[in-house]
Amino acid sequence: MNDNHARLSPALVETIAGLSAGTISTLAVHPLDVIKTRLQIQRNTSSSPASAFGILKSLVKNERPIQSLYRGLTPNLIGNAGSWAIFFYFKSLAETQLLAFHNRPTSNYTLQEGSPQPRRGLSPFDYFLASGVSGTVITISTNPIWVLKTRMLSSDRGTEGAYENMWHGARQLWKTEGWRGFYRGVGVSLLGNSHGAVQFAVYEPLKNLWRKHVANEHQLSGKTPAGYHRQEKLGNTATLVLSGSAKIVAGTVTYPYQVIRSRLQTYHADERYGRGIVGVASKVWRDEGWKGFYKGLGTNIVRVLPATWVTFLVYENVRYYLPLWGNPE
Template sequence: MNDNHARLSPALVETIAGLAAGTSSTLAVHPLDVIKTRLQIQRNTSTTPVNAFGILRALLKNDRPIQSLYRGLTPNLVGNASSWAIFFYFKSIIESQLLLFHNRVHPSAFITHDGSTTASRNELSPADYFLASGISGTLITLSTNPIWVLKTRMLSSDKGSEGAYESMWHGARQVFRNEGLRGFYRGAGISLLGNSHGAVQFAVYEPLKNVWRRYLAREEPERAEGQQLEKLGNTATLVISGSAKIVAGSVTYPYQVIRSRLQTYHSEARFGKGIRGVASKIWKEEGWRGFYRGLGTNIVRVLPATWVTFLVYENVRYYVPRLGEQR
C-alpha cells in the first residue's frame, strides 16, 4: 500500500469505485439491457423473427417510451451498483490475502531486480485473479439473486400488462406470496456457473494491466519510481477492458440465455424445468444458435457498459484517496 492510500483502506477505495462504476454504467445502457433481456426470452417458433430493432420500435411506440426504455431501472440500478461495490470490496481483500499467502510460501517471488521487496498486485498470476474474482462473484450471486429475478421479470414485460409488476416492491411481494423464498433464487444455480464470466474477465483484465504497466516502466523508467503508473490512461483502459469483456462474453454467453429463461414469468411452463430442461428445449427447438440469442445486442450493450464501468472505476479509485489528502 502506498502513501496515497494511507487514509482510506484499499478495500474501501475499491468499494467506492465499484459503486460509482456500477451506477454510471447502469444509467448509461439500461435501455439496451431491456432489449437484450426480451431477446433472450424469445422462442424461435414464430414465422416472423424478432430482432433488436423490432423490440426497440415497439418500446418507442408505447404511450410512455422513456418509461418503457427504463422499465425495471430500480432493481437493475440497485443490483448493479451494490454488486460492483461489494465485488470490488471482496476482490481487494482476497487478492491481499493471496499476496500474503504467496509471500509466506515463496518470499523470493516478491524480490525485485534491484533487491527491494514489493507487495504489488503485479505479482499475482492470472489464476490468482480468476480465483479472487470467482469467490467474490459467488458471494455477490448469493446475496443479489433476488434482485436479478425481479429485474428480469420487469424488463421482460410492459408496465400495465397482465401479471406485470408495478414496482420492485410489488414484485417482491408477489414472488414471496406465490413462490415463497425459492422464487427469489430462480436461476441461482446457473448464475453461480456464470461467475466464470467475471472470473475469466478479470483473469484477462488484470494481467493485461500489469503487462501495460511493465511496458510503460521500460519506456519511461523515470516514472516507474513515482505514482503515475498506478492509474491507467483512458485509452489503455478502453482497450484492455474491452478486450477482456469480449473474451469473457464470447466464452460464457450461453449461461445468460438460460438464466434469463429460468428467471422470467412462468418459466417452467414456457421454457422447461431447471438448467437441463431449459438447455434441452433450446437445443431441440432452436439448435446451437438459441444459446446465442441476443449476442449481437449484448456485445453492443456490454462494450459501452464495460468502458463506462472501468473508466469510472479506474479514475475514482485513483482520485478518491487524493481528494482525502487535500482536505
C-alpha cells in the same frame, strides 16, 4: 481531512470505485438491457422472430417511451451498483490474502541469512480465483434482485400479471412462489461466475503488463523523477482497449448461461421453457439448436462494450484519484 483521506483502505477505495462505476454504467445502458432481456426470452414460434430494432420500436411507440425504456431500472440499479461495490470489495480482500499467502515467510535454508525474499505478484489464475470467490458472494446475495429485474424488463407496465414496481414484484413473488422464487436461476448464475473470473483473469494481467511498459518508457525518457513510487495511471485509451478485449472474450465464451438464466427467471418459466438448468438447456437445443444459446448475443455485445467502457473508465479513474483527494503528494 487529509489524514482521513490518506488512511482510506484499498478495499474501501475499491468499493467506492465499484459503486460509482456500477451506478453510472447502469444509467447509461439500461435501455439496451431491456432489449437484450426480451430477445433472450423470445422463442422461435413464428416465421418472423423479434429483432432488437423491432423491440426498440415497440418501446419507443409506447405511450410513455421513457418509462418503457427504463422499466425495471430500480432493481437493475440496485443490483448493478451494489454488485460492483461488493465485487471489488471482496476481490480486493481475496487478492490481498493471496498475495500474503504467496509471500509468506519461507523455511528455505538455501537463502542467505538476511537476504530479502523475492516478492511474488498475482498470476492470472489468482485473479481468476479472487474474481470467482467474489462473484459467488454477489450471486448468493443479489439473485432475488435479478429475478425481479428479469421479470420487469421482460414485460410492459400494465400488461396482465406484470409487476407494477420492484416492491410490488417482491410481494407477488413471495406470495406465489415463496422464498424459492427469489432464487430461481441461482445455479446457472453460479456457473456464470466464470464470466467475471475469465474477464479479470485477462484484464488484470494485461493491465499490469501495460503499466510496466509505461513505467519503463517513463524511466527511459526521464519523465519519472528519482524516488517516485506512485503506481502508473492506466490511460483512458488503454482502459478502453484492455477492458473491451477482456469483456468480448469472457462474454462470448460464457454467453449461453445468460440465455438459460433469463428463461429460468421469467414468468411461468417451468411451463414455457422447462424445469431446471438441464430442462431449459435441453429444450433450447431441441427447439432452436446451438443458435438458441446465442440469442441476443449481437445486442449483448453492443450493450456490454459501452457498459464495460463506462464502468472501467469510472472505476479506474475513481480508484486512482480517490486516494489522492486532499493528499496530492
